[in-house]
Amino acid sequence: MQQSLFKKKSIAQAVDGADRGLARSLSAMDLTLLGIGAIIGAGIFVLTGVAAATKAGPALSLSFVVGAFACGFAALVYAEFASAVPLSGSAYTYTYVTLGELPAWIIGWDLILEYALACATVAIGWSGYFIRLLAGLGIDLPPALTHAPGDGGLINLPAFSVMLLISVVLAIGVRQTSVANAVIVILKLAVIGIFLLAAVPHVQPANWEPFMPFGWSGVMAGAGLIFFAYIGFDAVSTAAEEAKNPQRDMPIGIIVSLVLCTLIYIAVTVVLTGIAPYLTLNVADPIAFALAQIGEHFAAGATAIGAVAGLTSVLLVMMYGQTRVFYAMSRDGLLPAVFSEVHPRFRTPARTTLLTGLLIAIAAGVLPIHEVASLVNVGTLAAFVMVSIAVLYLRRAQPNLHRPFRTPFVPWTPILAILSCGYLIASLEAITLWRFVIWMVIGIALYFVYARRHSVLAQA
Known part of the structure; x- marks a missing residue:
């Protein structure tokens, strides 16, 4: 029983058995832009204000440093796995x-939650900025x-519609997606430069x-809140x-991508809290x-446009990561085969992408943002802890x-990755x-009901 629950594939078996249906079209520059596209978004355009006003004050820049250290340790671990096990699925595969x-299965189920809710949260935030832009043009939606x-x-x-649009773009092809992401990343970096x-x-x-009005505990609370800003670099490993x-x-x-985004975050927060009293930024x-x-006012308008662009690229990369986790789990038999079918023309899991996009679009369209945002951070931190444990085991x-x-x-x-991420989990x-x-309990039940019996390893 215990052996069957912890059966594993060898790395050579996993690499040799991988389906080569996906197109290899991404360079190091594409992957870096993919990471920047995922990281710079809601964290810098939305969460900086509330974190400064209610948690850390001007010391929010230190909160970003704390978050960067936690992510930095995890990023080094992910980088080793991504080079040694170059397969879709990220933490699930590792x-x-x-x-x-x-x-x-547990970590894959965790990633499904992380990416889906992150997409829904960002789509709702995108909608808010888009509505504000339309209002500035004299267009008021009911x-x-x-x-x-x-x-x-x-x-x-707007939230519902943008998720459907993102799904179609991803279904057409990953090369087209990376080009669109690159254009958007250049645009939002230019807007940050304007700011x-x-x-x-x-x-x-x-x-x-005062620089630390809420003390060091406020800095740590701010780090827990703005950790959402760093979610995304792990999505690179799904490619x-x-x-x-x-x-x-x-x-x-x-x-x-993580280093560049950290430097940008620190620069923006230092300047932001320098031009406005931190208590006024809770908007x-x-x-x-x-x-x-x-x-x-011109720069303010340009920043609003950059926010819409920035959140769009986050949606692209988060949705991309979601579908590739489904793809990897389905290929292993833990999810139905439909999730790993590759479109003969586009060479992407197009059906999975469109179906997943529709479900997330419905969630973004009918749920308030506070109902979908709270679980994203804990899911990501749990994945980081699991991968860090895995690399220790594999080294031995x-x-x-x-x-x-x-x-x-x-x-x-x-x-250090385990301890720092564990501390941030405890602060939630x-x-x-x-x-x-x-x-997680629901996921474990599904494992015993379906996944364990249909696993490719179990069939073998």
Whole structure:
């Protein structure tokens, strides 16, 4: 019984048995832009304001540093796995070849929750900025079509529509997706540059006093809240089977995207809290709001456009990661075969992409944002912990495995990843943790009802 629950594929078996139907079309630059596209979005355009006003004050920049350290340790671990096990599925696949089938199912079920709710959350945030842009052009949509039923409307139509559009783009092809993402990333980086150029001359050092109004506990609480800003670099690892040279390019894409985004986050938060008192930033569009307060209305408008673009690229990459996790789990028999069918023309899991996109679109259209956002962070942190445990195990079990990239300072780097991510999990609200436990219980039940009996390893 125990052996069957923890049966695992060898790495060679997993690589040799992978379906080569996916097109290898992504370079190191594509993967880096994929990571930036996923990371820079809701965190910088939405969460910076509320985190500064209610958690960390001007010390929010330190919160981003704390979050970056937790993600940095995890990123080094992911980079080793992505080079040694260049397959779709991210943490799910890495766990399958190290800890076994049941832990892999648990982490795969966790990733399904993470990516789906992240997509729905970002789609709702995208809708808010898009509605604001339309209002600036004199176009007012009826409230019934811009709010979920729980918020007094019928459906959040912009959120619903953008998810369907993203699904179609992804179904057509990953190369087209990476080109669209690259264009959007360049646009939003340009907008961030406009913000910095417009805002720096207006910085008032007095706004940084007191620097830590909520103390160090506020800095840590801020890190727990803005951790959402870093979700996405792990989505790069789901593209391994579509990378031209995954052993070399995957570590580059993961690490470079995280470093660049961290530097951007710190620069933006330092300037943002320098041009406006932190207590005034508890708004949905803090960057545009702060620019308007100092009279930079053109830059404020450009920032709103950049926010829409930024959130669009996050949706692209998060939805991409979701479908590739489904693809990997289905190929292993743990989910129905329909999830791993590759379209003969587009060479993507098109049917899975469209079906998943429809379900997430419905969630984004009818649920309030607070109902879908709370579980995203805990799911991501749990995945980081599991992968860190897996790399420690693999170093001991297969010390001679070919690793084009090796995580430095093992075992300390994985241990620090486990401790830092575990601390951030403990800082989350109890209701969030209980909801996560319930989701996991449902997943374990499905494993014993369906996945265990249909597993490819079990059939073999």
